[in-house]
Amino acid sequence: MGLDLLEFTLALEDAFGISIPESDLVEMHTPRRVIDYLVDRLPSASSELCLEQRAFYRLRDGVARAFGVSRERVRVDTPWEELLGSIDRRRRWSLLQHAVAVPAWPRLPLWGAFSGDARTVGATARYLAAYAPGALKPSAEGWTRSGIARVVTALMGYELGVTEFTEESRFVADLGCG
Numbered sequence: 001m002g003l004d005l006l007e008f009t010l011a012l013e014d015a016f017g018i019s020i021p022e023s024d025l026v027e028m029h030t031p032r033r034v035i036d037y038l039v040d041r042l043p044s045a046s047s048e049l050c051l052e053q054r055a056f057y058r059l060r061d062g063v064a065r066a067f068g069v070s071r072e073r074v075r076v077d078t079p080w081e082e083l084l085g086s087i088d089r090r091r092r093w094s095l096l097q098h099a100v101a102v103p104a105w106p107r108l109p110l111w112g113a114f115s116g117d118a119r120t121v122g123a124t125a126r127y128l129a130a131y132a133p134g135a136l137k138p139s140a141e142g143w144t145r146s147g148i149a150r151v152v153t154a155l156m157g158y159e160l161g162v163t164e165f166t167e168e169s170r171f172v173a174d175l176g177c178g
Helices: 003-016 031-041 051-067 080-084 089-100 121-131 145-160
Strands: none
Touching (some): 003 145, 080 089, 121 145
16 A cells, blocks of 8 residues: 555544444445445444534634634634734634634644635635534534545545546556555
């Protein structure tokens, strides 16, 4: 297994809070097999709420509690610079992660600029929905197949750089992941 698929597997394990034995990985040649594997091992649910929406509300509440920013100022398209300013940015970013209480958090580049996954509230909500979905759900709440598929699809984009595929696409032969 190549490094990109290994990192994808680690991201899956962290996102869903499970361990995937190497013997099972050998059989996961397509996104469908990954999704089916997770469906068989995770508790099921009959309906799924939007994880991005949950992440947004968690972020909005965290900003309000940690920095006294009114909830009305926090929108999906709001840049973090507008909410957190430029003074002591790294410390404030770390405080926000603590207030939001999620294990996965976008990193700021060395120079501390907000970009990519940390540019806007919405971009950060999408990141959290992919990398920390378990933290956004009550422990008793299960998973639907479509909810699992959304997380797998998002992680494929983040970890493998693959956004165009079918569930039958083979990771190595069709998508060029090694």
